[in-house]
Amino acid sequence: MNNPIKAIVINKEDNNYSASLSQLNENDLPDENTTINVLYSTLNYKDGLAITGKGPVVRTFPMVPGIDLVGTVTTSTSDEFKNGDHVILNGFGVGEKHWGGLAQKAALNSDWLIPLPAAISPKQAMQIGTAGYTAMLSVIALEKQGVKPDDGEILVTGANGGVGSFAIYLLSQLGYNVTAATGRVDQSEYLKELGASQIINRDELSNPGKPLQKERFAAAIDSVGSHTLANICASLKYGGVVTACGLAQGMDLPASVAPFILRGVSLIGIDSVMRPKTDRIEAWERLATLVKADYLDKISTEITLEQVIESAEQLMEGKIRGRVVVNCQ
Numbered sequence: 001m002n003n004p005i006k007a008i009v010i011n012k013e014d015n016n017y018s019a020s021l022s023q024l025n026e027n028d029l030p031d032e033n034t035t036i037n038v039l040y041s042t043l044n045y046k047d048g049l050a051i052t053g054k055g056p057v058v059r060t061f062p063m064v065p066g067i068d069l070v071g072t073v074t075t076s077t078s079d080e081f082k083n084g085d086h087v088i089l090n091g092f093g094v095g096e097k098h099w100g101g102l103a104q105k106a107a108l109n110s111d112w113l114i115p116l117p118a119a120i121s122p123k124q125a126m127q128i129g130t131a132g133y134t135a136m137l138s139v140i141a142l143e144k145q146g147v148k149p150d151d152g153e154i155l156v157t158g159a160n161g162g163v164g165s166f167a168i169y170l171l172s173q174l175g176y177n178v179t180a181a182t183g184r185v186d187q188s189e190y191l192k193e194l195g196a197s198q199i200i201n202r203d204e205l206s207n208p209g210k211p212l213q214k215e216r217f218a219a220a221i222d223s224v225g226s227h228t229l230a231n232i233c234a235s236l237k238y239g240g241v242v243t244a245c246g247l248a249q250g251m252d253l254p255a256s257v258a259p260f261i262l263r264g265v266s267l268i269g270i271d272s273v274m275r276p277k278t279d280r281i282e283a284w285e286r287l288a289t290l291v292k293a294d295y296l297d298k299i300s301t302e303i304t305l306e307q308v309i310e311s312a313e314q315l316m317e318g319k320i321r322g323r324v325v326v327n328c329q
């Protein structure tokens with residue numbers, strides 16, 4: 001079989017970086033044990049960096065980008081999956097060092113795949129994508145630390161971002177009292193619709209602050225890093241917990257040990273990319289029960305493979321809000 005496959009392909013020759021919608025053959029696909037008809041992929045910030053060449057995401061060329069995908073297994077030599085199974089992939093270096101989801105077909109290692117939960121559709125899985133999955137991992141981390149809805153305010157930073165908006169939604173679905181920190185306070189109504197009870201301006205957290213501040217938050221989900229994360233640590237209540245998954249403000253962490261040794265606070269790192277399979281399955285099963293279809297439709301738009309390159313430029317220019325789902329068929 002050697003049917004043509006539409007795919008976004010990134011090349012770099014003599015320092016000329018290019019991305020185009022190309023036609024591949026099945027023989028061109030990597031030598032992996034499972035082949036998938038890709039139903040949907042997404043455009044994450046990382047994909048935008050890869051496609052536009054604005055960040056060093058792609059490690060080998062040529063590369064098919066796309067860190068998330070959902071599709072139907074067509075062939076597999078693994079015992080785990082059979083033809084017709086619906087599977088999800090997030091991360092594992094796919095779209096960076098292994099060919100990814102922005103194509104009609106993909107060949108992947110079955111170890112990277114998990115089953116699509118029965119309660120959600122393929123499109124819904126990509127409306128959720130890495131952003132929702134990372135937010136869910138963060139919420140589960142708070143739960144595992146014993147954070148309860150009646151413990152008090154839970155702070156979510158980067159509130160209008162992919163991870164932040166899902167974190168607000170998931171926490172509110174679970175009955176937590178959520179405070180959203182945002183640079184776009186004009187979006188307060190939207191954040192309240194997602195489930196935030198209080199909105200604060202992110203400027204309150206983004207500048208250098210005292211090592212110990214007034215105890216305010218029972219817990220926090222941070223995707224911003226830098227001074228924001230330092231100020232969160234300093235303003236957690238005694239025994240509070242913060243998860244850190246991102247660096248939207250910066251990679252640095254200009255904090256002191258005071259909150260850890262005087263208030264017993266905990267800082268929990270969240271990585272979604274290399275996360276073990278059991279954690280992935282747990283997170284996706286939880287997402288399938290918590291996320292409602294009307295919320296997903298409200299926060300996402302659908303495009304085709306033909307529109308991916310233009311949309312990636314718009315994403316990098318900050319002109320897109322919410323999740324972009326790519327219909328790959």
Ligand code: NDP
Binds near residue numbers: 158248
């Ligand atoms: P988005 O770009 O969608 O959102 C980031 C949000 O952060 C923005 O919407 C904005 O929210 C806020 N923000 C932007 N710049 C600043 C700044 N200078 N200071 C403070 N806040 C700022 O990204 P995602 O939500 O998809 O990802 C968030 C972070 O998490 C990224 O750094 C990403 O790389 C990381 N990430 C990590 C993962 C992991 O496995 N560890 C997985 C997924 C993402 P607002 O306008 O409301 O202020």
